Amino acid sequence: MTKRLQVGSPAPDATVLDAQGQPYRLSRLWQDGPVLLSFLRHFG
Amino acid sequence: MFCREWLAQLEQHKDEINAAGLALAAVGIGEPKHAQRYCGTLAPSVTCLCNKTLEAYRAFGLKEGGLLQLVGPQVFAAGARAAAGGARQGETTGNAYMLGGVFVVDQQGVIRFADYDEYAGDHPAFADILAVVRAWRRDPAG
Numbered sequence: 001m002t003k004r005l006q007v008g009s010p011a012p013d014a015t016v017l018d019a020q021g022q023p024y025r026l027s028r029l030w031q032d033g034p035v036l037l038s039f040l041r042h043f044g
Numbered sequence: 045m046f047c048r049e050w051l052a053q054l055e056q057h058k059d060e061i062n063a064a065g066l067a068l069a070a071v072g073i074g075e076p077k078h079a080q081r082y083c084g085t086l087a088p089s090v091t092c093l094c095n096k097t098l099e100a101y102r103a104f105g106l107k108e109g110g111l112l113q114l115v116g117p118q119v120f121a122a123g124a125r126a127a128a129g130g131a132r133q134g135e136t137t138g139n140a141y142m143l144g145g146v147f148v149v150d151q152q153g154v155i156r157f158a159d160y161d162e163y164a165g166d167h168p169a170f171a172d173i174l175a176v177v178r179a180w181r182r183d184p185a186g
Contacts, residue, residue: 004105005158011149012103016095019083021076024093026100029069030149034156036061036173037147038054039106040047040072041140041164 011037047072047144050167051087057170058089064177066148071095073139101142108141109164118163148177156180 005011011026018024029035054061054068061068069091072079076094083092095101146168148157157176159168 002102002105002107004160005147005155007155007158009155011147011153011155012100013153014095014100014103016071016093016100017076017079019076019080019092019094026071026093027153029067029091030151030153032067032151034066034148034150034177035069036054036066037149038050038070039101039104039145039147040050040070041142041144041161 047082048086049165050144051082051090053167053170054090055087060170060174064174065181066177067091069093071100073098073101073142098139098142104145104147106145106160107143108139109143109161118166146173148173150180 011030013025013027015023015025026037029037051070054070058068068087068089070082070087071093072082073096074094075096079092079094083090143161143164143166145161146157146159147155150156157173159173161167
């Protein structure tokens with residue numbers, strides 16, 4: 001069962017792909033400062 | 045259509061969001077070429093990433109929607125809003141059942157704002173996001 005994350009909880013550091021197809025750890029997004037991270041339903 | 049609408053809104057509000065100290069990133073379901081196309085045309089200020097395996101979606105607690113969440117009355121209303129704003133439906137990639145979400149993550153990797161779509165096209169208001177960020181900036185321990 002997938003559980004919703006709460007404010008104050010750690011953000012998961014999952015690995016995705018960048019636009020060049022290279023592995024990209026999400027923690028790179030916030031290592032230099034806060035980020036507004038959106039998960040889209042799909043590209044379409 | 046809703047993803048296009050949201051990305052366009054991110055681009056439109058980028059100065060306000062950046063002024064609040066936030067970088068912009070989006071994860072979509074699809075191939076790197078799709079992320080490239082989206083970033084290039086719709087939101088060049090947004091770091092676009094892709095996750096076809098849905099691992100990151102599951103890790104953030106995102107779920108697939110049911111019938112009402114995908115084609116219910118609220119979705120039609122959101123579709124009318126998006127169309128009125130100029131968004132159009134493109135080729136659907138990945139998983140059209142997955143619902144989205146928006147998060148603010150601080151430099152320590154802590155979630156400061158979390159909003160889960162209740163239905164397709166359900167986006168949070170930028171004013172709400174920025175209000176949370178400003179409150180957190182004033183009182184980081186709060």
